[in-house]
Amino acid sequence: MLITVTVNGTERTDEVEPRLLLxxxxxxxxxxxxxxxxxxxxxxxxxxxxVDGEAAKSCTILAVQVDGGTVRTIEDLAGxxxxxxxxxxxFRQEHGLQCGYCTPGMVMASTALLAETPHPTDxxxxxxxxxxxxxxTGYTSIVASVRWAAEHADGRSPGAGSADGPAx
Amino acid sequence: MIxxxxxxxxxxxxxxxxxxxxxxxxEAKLLAGxxxxxxxxxxxxxxxxxxxxxxxxxxxSYIRDAGDHLAVGALTRHRDLERSAVLAEHLPLLAHTAHxxxxxxxxxxxxxGGSLAHGDxxxxxxxxxxxxxxxxxxxxxxGERTVAADDFFAGFLETxxxxxxxxxxxxxxxxxxxxxxxxxxxxxxxxxxxxxxAVQGGATPGVALVNMxxxxxxxxxxxxxxxxxxxxxxxxxxxxxxxxxxxxLQASVAYREHLARVLTRRALTAxxxx
Numbered sequence: 001m002l003i004t005v006t007v008n009g010t011e012r013t014d015e016v017e018p019r020l021l022l023x024x025x026x027x028x029x030x031x032x033x034x035x036x037x038x039x040x041x042x043x044x045x046x047x048x049x050x051v052d053g054e055a056a057k058s059c060t061i062l063a064v065q066v067d068g069g070t071v072r073t074i075e076d077l078a079g080x081x082x083x084x085x086x087x088x089x090x091f092r093q094e095h096g097l098q099c100g101y102c103t104p105g106m107v108m109a110s111t112a113l114l115a116e117t118p119h120p121t122d123x124x125x126x127x128x129x130x131x132x133x134x135x136x137t138g139y140t141s142i143v144a145s146v147r148w149a150a151e152h153a154d155g156r157s158p159g160a161g162s163a164d165g166p167a168x
Numbered sequence: 169m170i171x172x173x174x175x176x177x178x179x180x181x182x183x184x185x186x187x188x189x190x191x192x193x194x195e196a197k198l199l200a201g202x203x204x205x206x207x208x209x210x211x212x213x214x215x216x217x218x219x220x221x222x223x224x225x226x227x228x229s230y231i232r233d234a235g236d237h238l239a240v241g242a243l244t245r246h247r248d249l250e251r252s253a254v255l256a257e258h259l260p261l262l263a264h265t266a267h268x269x270x271x272x273x274x275x276x277x278x279x280x281g282g283s284l285a286h287g288d289x290x291x292x293x294x295x296x297x298x299x300x301x302x303x304x305x306x307x308x309x310x311g312e313r314t315v316a317a318d319d320f321f322a323g324f325l326e327t328x329x330x331x332x333x334x335x336x337x338x339x340x341x342x343x344x345x346x347x348x349x350x351x352x353x354x355x356x357x358x359x360x361x362x363x364x365x366a367v368q369g370g371a372t373p374g375v376a377l378v379n380m381x382x383x384x385x386x387x388x389x390x391x392x393x394x395x396x397x398x399x400x401x402x403x404x405x406x407x408x409x410x411x412x413x414x415x416x417l418q419a420s421v422a423y424r425e426h427l428a429r430v431l432t433r434r435a436l437t438a439x440x441x442x
Contacts, residue, residue, distance in 0.1 A: 001176060018176030018219065019209070040169050042207060043358065045273060054247075054276045060206045061277065064176055065199075065223060109273070130357045131271025 003067035007032070008076035016063050023047045023058035026073060034074040034104050038133070045132030048105035049073050055112035057131070074104035077111070087111050087149040096145030098136035106132050110146045119150055171209035178221045182307060185222045185334055190309055192218045194331040199223060200243060200282035203274050204291075228281070228336060231255060237303075238340045242281025246270070249280060259340050261300065261348035261368050265292050268350065271358040284320070285335045287327040287383065290360040292352065294321060294384035298376035299366035302340045308333035321383040346370040349438035351431040352378070355418070362418050363427035365407070367435040375435075380411040380428055387411070390432055393442075400442035404433035 004013045007030060014029055026032045026049070035058060038046030042060040049058045050072040058071075077085040084092060087110050097103045106129065113120055113128035120128065125146045126139070134142060177196075179185035189196055197216035199205055200223055208214035222228075228243035231252045238259055240249070249255060249266035256263050269275055269283070269292050283293045284304065296302075297317040304315045306329055315328045322328055329335050347369035352361045364378030365387070373394055375387040389409035393402060413424035436442045 017173065019171040019173055021170070021206075021210075024170075040210070042203065042270075042274065045271070048273055051276075055273045056276055057273045060203055060274075062176075062199075062202065062206065062219075064178075065202065065221065067178075112272075128272055131273045 001064055001067075003064055005063070005066050005068070006070040008072055018062065018064050020063045021059055022049070022051075022061040022063050022066060022071070025063035026058060026071070032073050032075050036101055036104055038101065038105070043131075043133065044102065044105070045109060045129075046102050046105040048108045048132065050108060050112055053112070053115065055109045055131075072108070072111075074107055077107065086153050087114065087146070090145040090147075090149030090152065091142075094141050094145040094148050096137065096142045097134075102132060102134045102136075106134065106142055110149065113146070114150060114153070118153060120146070122147065169210035171206075172212055172215045174209075174216055175218045176221065177218060179225065182222075182225060182228065182334060182336060185220055185225070186307065186309060186332070188218070188220045189332045189334070192220075196220050196331070198285070198334065200279045201245065201277040202282075203270070203278040204282055204286040204288065222334070229279075233258065234339070237342060240280060240338045240340065242285075242335045242337060243279050244281070246275035246278050246280070246283075247272075250275065258342045258344045259300065261343065261350060261366065262293075262296050262340065264348075265296050265350045265366065268292055268352055274358075280338060281335045284338065285327055285329050287321055287323075287325050288360075289321075289324065289381060289383050289385070290379040291384070292350070292361065292364060292366075292378060295364060295366040295376040295378045296350070296368075297338065297340075298384055298386050299368040299374035300340050300343065301372075301374055302338050304328070304335055305337035305339065306330075306333050307336045312336070314339075318386060321385075324382040326383075341370075343368055343370050347439040347441065349435035351435045351438075353427050353431060363413075363424050363431060365428065365431045365435045367432075367439045367441065369439045369441055373439070373441050375407075375432065377407065377411060377428055377432075380408065380413045380424060382412065382414070385411055387428075387432065390436075394436075398442055400436035401433055403442045404429050404436055407432040 036046040038044035195217040228241040230241040352364040389406035407428040408425035
């Protein structure tokens with residue numbers, strides 16, 4: 001089936017099998033391997049991307065379900081010069097990762113949170129990340145990372161681009 | 169994990185969905201948010217020949233005050249239930265329980281109709297449908313019919329919805345100002361309930377259990393005990409009566425029965441019942 005999806009601001013049109021999962025479409029068809037496959041059972045959240053601006057687990061969505069929609073992945077956050085966006089920078093500043101496997105999903109779930117709730121409480125951060133598992137850090141530094149991003153947004157919306165558009 | 173091959177049909181109306189079901193019969197499965205079905209497809213526990221995608225039927229996504237009851241469209245997402253001002257006022261049990269389904273990503277995609285029609289005894293919302301004495305509106309080739317929640321859950325992952333039918337609306341009696349409680353015992357926030365209990369207060373209190381049988385199940389013995397004037401602790405002792413919990417890696421039968429009693433007592437106490 002032919003699908004058209006705006007991925008990180010670029011319109012893509014591809015012929016896909018209906019059974020192709022969104023995460024496979026992103027990784028295998030588009031080569032966007034920043035989105036990770038963790039548990040592959042919609043538990044761990046490593047595959048979290050934004051679908052039409054909302055956090056979603058791309059291992060549990062068929063690519064055909066996002067036909068006509070927009071998807072943002074971790075690749076869209078940093079600026080063209082490689083400068084980290086504020087959420088990524090928060091994870092760097094507060095040591096929000098060790099092995100880094102869960103990090104793209106954590107960052108995208110945090111991006112969705114901050115777009116809707118720019119100044120979350122720690123409880124709101126923890127709730128927003130309850131669908132994302134990290135086996136390294138114990139979460140405290142991840143919560144601190146998101147808090148850092150909220151405190152340093154300086155009028156920038158999380159993510160270098162808009163929710164529907166490309167990084168500029 | 170990769171699903172087996174299937175044909176994909178996107179329905180742009182309820183009528184189109186019914187036509188596709190009529191054409192493909194029980195070879196077809198309906199796809200709403202997909203957060204119950206896609207995992208089954210990936211495990212190949214479900215191997216439909218055709219998927220009929222009803223996820224874009226936005227006219228089936230609504231929460232309406234319909235006078236004596238609330239009408240909730242089957243395609244309404246958990247995210248919309250948990251944030252609904254109408255539910256917060258008239259049926260907070262449903263809004264609160266929807267907030268406990270899965271995690272934010274799941275609630276952004278999963279729908280109430282999908283959850284109910286999937287008929288998983290470990291799901292949260294079926295217990296709410298039972299406790300509130302909801303009515304399901306099912307649309308088929310001959311038009312609409314209504315089925316009481318008590319008659320809806322037919323067996324493990326089986327409901328009254330026939331292969332050529334579509335669950336279109338759920339009608340909940342209003343419970344404005346009535347006490348309620350949902351108790352869910354999990355090892356991690358996002359997990360399925362090991363055991364759960366929904367209690368809806370009102371003129372005739374409703375009590376229903378999660379994961380205590382092969383279907384979502386009403387705790388009729390608890391309701392009867394309350395009706396005869398038992399206190400919360402006494403009524404809660406009857407929680408496992410009539411249930412048939414199954415053992416699994418998380419809990420034995422005896423442990424599930426224990427949890428049902430404890431959670432029911434907590435829920436009744438929180439609801440000031442008994």
